[in-house]
Amino acid sequence: MTDLLYSEEEDALRAAVRDLLADHCDTADVLARAESGAPYDPELWKALADGMGLAGLLVPESSGGQGATHREVSVVLEELGRSVAPVPYLTSAVVATEALLASDAGDLLGELASGRRIGALAVALNVAPGAAYQLVRHENGALHGELTGIADAAVADVLLVPADDGGLYAVEADAVTVSPQVSLDLTRPVATVVLEGAAGRLLGDAEPAVRRGLRAGAGLLASEQLGLADWCLTETVRYLKDRKQFNRPVGGFQALKHRLAQLWLEVVNARAAARNAADALATGSTDADVAVALAQAYAASVAVHAAEEAVQLHAGIGMTWEHPVHLYLKRAKADSIAYGTAGRHREALAELVDLPAP
């Protein structure tokens, strides 16, 4: 039976990550960084990857990783979501790493596990597991083409590129042109990648690697969404206890209390869905496809709803650039598209649980 609780070790891991983020990931800094045009925080990445070894959780010890599971990764992602941390953890330590685990990656796996190098799967962020994606041309031993919507490509050292010959290629970032796109999500921006005769090292078949990477990404994104929603709820409750209008705390008005109670209920449910997906991925359950689709079909809208409620219930201050809640709204909305929309995952479920369309 699926274990839906957090173990003591997972609680300890959460506490350690939260402490680190409290010291290194103040929302004011995150915002200032986003405005500077260099949104990523290399110091934070170093502390997470090098200091705590978290980039290698999914990688076996024999390949230079920690040999942990998706359960621990999900706890890290909850905390990173809670801080809208501008680090390429989901893209490099989860999606690219999972794709490499399905390939003949050689030393690259260990390099990503150590965090010294950052990898990005060169598939647009909106692509759902099993859906079609854009390919580059493989001609005369070199790669040609233009890819768009690649998350965290701007900070990647190596790109994992699917080509029209069915292969997945490792391409060094300095062999291609990466141009940041003006992105809705300030803390996980997307970029275009142009390959003009770039050299690539064949890692193996693209299809299974991409599918595996995207499935893990979709399943564990639910934990990030849980973290985003949890921050929005907690912060809004705190604010409404403090904010006074009509000579009383605004949080005492029943219309608002009920909205927050409903939101709490959604967060409770999202936690169960996210834990279920993480556990199914960790144990390699035969139900993992259902668990992943279920988690994305549910948690995406919870994060968006929580962020939208946070903006509305903060009212005027919530509309300002200065207040951090917009960082959460932008991440939550982008996340609702990432690795397939809720609707895509419902369609997947229709097939998986035999509820066919007319």
Next chain:
Amino acid sequence: MTHAAELRDRTQELLSAHPPATTDRLDFLKARFDAGLAWVHYPEGLGGLGAPRSLQAVVDAELEAAGAPDNDPRRIGIGLGMAAPTILGFGTEEQKRRFLRPLWVGEEVWCQLFSEPGAGSDLAALGTRAVRDGDSWVVNGQKVWTSSAHVARWAILIARTDPDVPKHRGITYFICDMTDPGVEVRPLRQITGEAEFNEVFLTDVRIPDSHRLGEIGDGWRVAQTTLMNERVSIGGMRIPREGGMIGPVSKTWRERPELRTHDLHQRLLTLWVEAEVARLAGERLRQQLVAGQPGPEGSGLKLAFARLNQEISGLEVELLGEEGLLYDDWTMRRPELVDFTGREAGYRYLRSKGNSIEGGTNEVLLNIVAERVLGLPAEPRTDKDVAWKDLAR
């Protein structure tokens, strides 16, 4: 006596001394109670062994494997879930010995006389009066929404013993004999056509003071134990995928492709997802309870299931098209159990309307979540320092 192995041995001893195949059902249940295997977390001598509650599963598994009869917990749910913990918590030794055994084996059915026509969400405003007369109390008033009243031997009752103090302070908790000539039970027909509940009229009902539970005027606190246990018992069971209301509608969808439309498909998938996630949240709560880490999640789950039951059954009626225009049976009956899946979609649709009312309305539960879980300010209370007799009504 807290180890699983010891409990297994003790259960096997019971089974060999009273083989289920050749033992009368009631005799077996009494022997099980006397062996302390009825509810192992209860004290010795009262059907338990003072063991952790989580070990009950060990006993139940052994007994089920041996084909032993159970005490039909659904039939005596109010006794088991509400009366028993309250008697255990507040009863005298004499009361515990008199009432718990026949309650658990099912010889005596219990009902609950709490709600009144004028006291629903504001239960503490109740007006049924109990007046002291020597060694007994004389009770007059009207109770409502009482399931099992027509088959019950006993009732847990809260009544007003002091109208001159604020409402919460003037209530006393009693055990009421349902065979008293002053007790009149009338079926209350619901929108489903049947009468699952009753109205209970109390006219000069005499209750001996020895059937009082807890101190005079302390009945509200005693009732909190009853109501808390009602909510705990809601979240205790493991449910398989499609085990709830989503099951029948999914089955119909699979078996009858001619009913499918695109709109219904989208709504069905959305509800399937929500039902499955709510099921997982219930399972997570169950795992927390087993691990001894009860969380506040239970107060929210009833809200989720109420809404889902209503939306899913509503979709099911619509999916059925022409058949959705029909209803299986409007005959006035008095069922002993609520059976959501034994009847047609129309019944489920109507009955589930009660899910957001019974056991605390959605609106009250949202207040409870907001105040007790999120710590938001409480509703303004204008009745706090007003004597009950001076309240607006």
